[in-house]
Every structure is written in C-alpha cells, then in structure tokens.
Amino acid sequence: MPIICFQGIQSGVGTSTILANVARDLQILNQDVVIFDLNPNNLLRLHFNMEWRNPSGWARAELKKQIWHEAGYICEKGVNFIPYGSVTYDEQQIIERTLIHKGWLSSKLDLLNTSDKKWILLNVESRLSNVNIQAMSYADKIIRVLEPNTTCLAQLYESIQSNYFNDHDELNNKSFYLINKIMPLSELDSELSLVLKSCISNKLIPVKLHFDENTKECLAQKNTIQYYAPNSAAAKEIRTLTSWLILQYDKLVSHERV
Amino acid sequence: MDYDQNDIEQLYKSIGLKEFKYIEVKENEEILEIINKWPLVKEIITNNTNVTNT
Numbered sequence: 001m002p003i004i005c006f007q008g009i010q011s012g013v014g015t016s017t018i019l020a021n022v023a024r025d026l027q028i029l030n031q032d033v034v035i036f037d038l039n040p041n042n043l044l045r046l047h048f049n050m051e052w053r054n055p056s057g058w059a060r061a062e063l064k065k066q067i068w069h070e071a072g073y074i075c076e077k078g079v080n081f082i083p084y085g086s087v088t089y090d091e092q093q094i095i096e097r098t099l100i101h102k103g104w105l106s107s108k109l110d111l112l113n114t115s116d117k118k119w120i121l122l123n124v125e126s127r128l129s130n131v132n133i134q135a136m137s138y139a140d141k142i143i144r145v146l147e148p149n150t151t152c153l154a155q156l157y158e159s160i161q162s163n164y165f166n167d168h169d170e171l172n173n174k175s176f177y178l179i180n181k182i183m184p185l186s187e188l189d190s191e192l193s194l195v196l197k198s199c200i201s202n203k204l205i206p207v208k209l210h211f212d213e214n215t216k217e218c219l220a221q222k223n224t225i226q227y228y229a230p231n232s233a234a235a236k237e238i239r240t241l242t243s244w245l246i247l248q249y250d251k252l253v254s255h256e257r258v
Numbered sequence: 259m260d261y262d263q264n265d266i267e268q269l270y271k272s273i274g275l276k277e278f279k280y281i282e283v284k285e286n287e288e289i290l291e292i293i294n295k296w297p298l299v300k301e302i303i304t305n306n307t308n309v310t311n312t
Contacts, residue, residue: 150298157302191292195299198289 002249003109005122005139007132009146009155011041014180017215018145018238019123020047024224025242027079032118034072035081036109038135039125040092045083048075049222057085058108059095069111077227096130105134126155141248142175143205148182148192156196178241180209207241209234 008015016039023033024047037044042057050073061068072082087095109120122139124132136142144159146152160172177200183189197204212234218225225235293300 150296150302153299154302188296191296192299195289195292195303198286199303 001118001120003120003139005124005135005142007124007144008126009144009152010126013145013147015145016044016123017219019121020044021225021238022242023079023121024226025238026119028226033079034118035121037084037123038131039123040084042084042086044123045081046222047219047224048079048081055086057083059087060085062099063091100130105138136171143178144175145178145180148179148189176205177203178205181211182208183211207244209237
C-alpha cells in the first residue's frame with residue numbers, strides 16, 4: 001500500500017487542502033484511499049463535510065479508552081478519513097507524551113487491515129513531534145509543501161540544515177517539495193520559484209499549484225475542488241499532481257518487483 | 259557587495275545534503291541576479307548579512 005505523508009514547511013501553506021483534494025481525486029480515479037489526520041488542528045475533515053462541532057476523532061477516542069478506529073468516517077463521495085478529533089492543549093500533551101510509543105503508528109495502520117492497493121495519506125503538522133517523526137519514517141514518500149515566499153525559504157533552509165533531517169538520510173531521500181499558492185502576477189513569487197527550483201531541482205515535484213480563489217471557496221463550501229469547481233485551473237493542477245503520485249507509486253512497485 | 263558564482267556554489271554546497279543538486283551557476287546568471295536583488299533571499303541562501311548589532 002502506498003503511504004504518503006504530507007507536511008507543510010510551515011503552517012498555513014495549504015497542506016490539508018492539497019491532501020483533501022488529492023484524496024478525492026484518487027478516489028475519482030477508482031483508487032481506494034484512507035486519510036489519517038495526525039494534525040491537531042483537526043481541520044482536514046471539514047473538506048469532507050464533517051460537522052464543525054463534532055468532536056470525534058482518533059486522539060479523543062484514545063484519551064477516553066475507546067476504540068480509536070471507530071472514529072473513522074466515510075464521506076458521501078466515498079473517501080475514508082480518520083479525523084484527529086477535538087482535544088485541549090493539555091490533552092494533546094498527554095497524547096504526545098504518554099500514548100505515542102515507539103511503533104504506535106505502524107500498529108495502528110496494521111489494524112486498519114488495508115489492501116495492498118489502498119492509498120494511505122497522512123496529514124502531519126509542520127513542527128517535529130513523536131507522531132510526525134513516526135509518520136515520516138513510515139511513509140514511502142514525504143510531500144513537503146511550501147509557498148514561494150521568504151519565510152518558507154528561511155524555513156526550508158532551517159529544516160534541511162536541522163540536525164534531525166541532516167542525521168536521517170532516509171527522510172531526505174524520500175522527501176519531495178511542492179510549491180503551492182503561486183500568484184501568477186507576482187514578480188517575487190515567480191523569482192522565488194526559480195530560486196527554489198535551482199536549489200532543490202531534483203527534489204521539486206514537477207507540478208506547481210497556483211493561487212486560485214476556487215481553492216479557498218471549496219473549503220468554505222465544505223467540499224473539494226473536483227466537485228466545487230471541476231473545470232478550474234486548480235482542479236487540473238491537482239489532477240496533474242495526483243497523476244504524478246500514481247506514476248511514482250507504479251515506479252516503486254516496478255522497482256520492488258525487479 | 260554582490261556575490262560571484264564561486265561564492266554561491268560554495269554556499270550551496272554548505273547545505274550539505276547529498277540529494278540536493280547544486281545550482282549550475284554558469285547557466286543560471288538569472289538566478290544570481292534574483293539572489294542579489296532581494297536582500298533577505300541573499301541572506302538566507304548565502305548565510306551572510308551586512309546588518310550589525312548596535
């Protein structure tokens with residue numbers, strides 16, 4: 001099963017939205033998908049029409065000693081997702097310190113009993129934490145999202161020069177970078193995209209996602225881009241990204257067969 | 259002071275990641291122009307600053 005971890009270089013770069021749109025696109029292309037939201041902001045679920053006030057999720061279930069995978073949902077269009085759940089800051093600290101033991105994520109994914117062809121998409125927050133490190137280690141690929149601005153450039157350099165990433169070659173090797181929210185008329189966006197391309201050329205996903213008002217609006221509609229604005233440029237760019245991911249997985253399977 | 263191609267090449271190498279492809283500076287004068295145009299971009303990439311504490 002392909003396991004893809006999505007992480008923003010910093011918060012607010014659109015990682016959850018991209019993941020939701022890719023998941024929906026994979027499902028439209030007849031792929032089985034499960035989303036596991038590991039981001040405490042608990043926002044990804046809103047793309048799949050879950051009620052804002054509904055507190056359910058795996059983290060909340062774990063805290064209350066309930067069966068965590070019963071907090072999974074399937075949206076009306078067929079995407080499976082497990083939300084993080086609504087927890088307080090203190091509860092989040094308890095989860096991070098006492099519940100997330102070594103091998104926690106792999107045991108959870110094993111329990112999902114997924115087929116070899118099922119895609120598992122993991123949504124993690126930008127900071128390093130026990131659960132994020134497990135997700136990144138367990139994933140086949142890490143998609144790291146950034147915007148073409150100087151704060152993301154600074155975060156990127158901090159991140160790739162950080163001891164953790166420098167000491168873990170396997171994380172570097174499977175990390176790929178995706179530029180999101182490029183403003184077509186912005187001189188700085190265009191020039192920073194070129195700088196990023198030159199810095200991380202062989203790690204940059206050959207798909208750029210441009211800023212599109214439809215992408216903002218689809219969350220306000222509690223929907224994804226394929227149903228809200230199927231003919232938009234954003235929907236076409238997401239389709240290109242999804243196709244790139246499928247192609248990468250096909251290559252991975254071919255490589256394993258050889 | 260502007261940075262020349264050797265400076266930029268050295269500084270990219272200082273990132274130290276095997277998987278990262280270094281800038282082909284000879285073919286990317288446009289990139290050098292951009293780096294030199296935006297002070298913060300230059301500072302991040304070259305790890306150099308003209309700002310001093312007072």
